[in-house]
Amino acid sequence: MAKPHKLAHVVYMTRRFDEMIEWYQTVFEAKVVYRNPALAFLTYDDEHHRFALANLDILKPGGDGAAPTDIGVNHVAYTYEHVGDLLDNYERLKAVGIEPYWPVHHGMTLSMYYRDPDGNRMEFQVDTCSVAEANAMMMTEAFAANPIGVDYDADELLAKYRSGVPLELLTIQPDGPMAAIPAGHGMT
Numbered sequence: 096m097a098k099p100h101k102l103a104h105v106v107y108m109t110r111r112f113d114e115m116i117e118w119y120q121t122v123f124e125a126k127v128v129y130r131n132p133a134l135a136f137l138t139y140d141d142e143h144h145r146f147a148l149a150n151l152d153i154l155k156p157g158g159d160g161a162a163p164t165d166i167g168v169n170h171v172a173y174t175y176e177h178v179g180d181l182l183d184n185y186e187r188l189k190a191v192g193i194e195p196y197w198p199v200h201h202g203m204t205l206s207m208y209y210r211d212p213d214g215n216r217m218e219f220q221v222d223t224c225s226v227a228e229a230n231a232m233m234m235t236e237a238f239a240a241n242p243i244g245v246d247y248d249a250d251e252l253l254a255k256y257r258s259g260v261p262l263e264l265l266t267i268q269p270d271g272p273m274a275a276i277p278a279g280h281g282m283t
Contacts, residue, residue, distance in 0.1 A: 096187060097187075099173035100174060100176045102171070102172075103218075103220060104147060104172045105146055105170075106147040106169040106172075107146065107148050107149070108149045108281055109148055109149065110151045110152055110166060112148060112152065112153075123146075124139055129238070129242070132153050133149065133153040135148045135150075143226045143229035143233070165281060168215075169216060170208065170218050171218070172206075172217070172220055173220070174221065175219060175220070177262055178205060179256060180221070181205065181220070182256045182265075184219060188209075193209065194209075195209050196280075197277045197280065198246065199245065200244050200245050201244035202229075202232055202238060203224055203233070205220060205221050205223055205266050223267075243273050243276065244268070245268055245269055245273070246271065246275070247269055
C-alpha cells in the first residue's frame, strides 16, 4: 500500500485573519508566501506552505450566521512521494467504496480531498513542482486570478497512469476554469 511520506499542511478557517497571520508569524517565525484578502499561505521551512488561513469575513460574510464549526481546522494535508502512489491509493480506496469528494489540481499540488466518517476533511496530494517553483508560481498574476486550481477526473488520470503515461506528464495542470469549491468543504 502506498502511504503518505509526510504531513504537508493544515488549513484554518478564521474571522481573525490578520491576527492569525501575525500569530503564526510570531510563534513559528513563518513567512507569508502568498496573501490576498481571502487566503494566506505561510511556511516556516522548505515547504511551499505549512499553514493556510481562510478569511471567513470574505468567504462567508455576515458572521452572525456562521456555524461554530466553520471556524477552526478545514483540513489536514498529506503528501505522497509521487503521483503513482497517490493514484494507487485512490484505486485501493475506491475499491472499498471510499472516494474523494473533490479531485483538484491546485497548480503546485495534484490533490484529492476525502472525508472520514465524522466528516473531518483531509487532502491527499502530490507536489507537482519544486518548492522554489511553487513559491514563484504563487507570485504570478495567473495564480492570483486562480488560487484554487482546476478540477480533474480522477478515473481518467488513473487510466492514463495505468496505460503508461510518464509520471511527469500526469502532474501537468489541465486547462479549465477555476474549480468550484464543493459544498460542505467549509469555504462556500
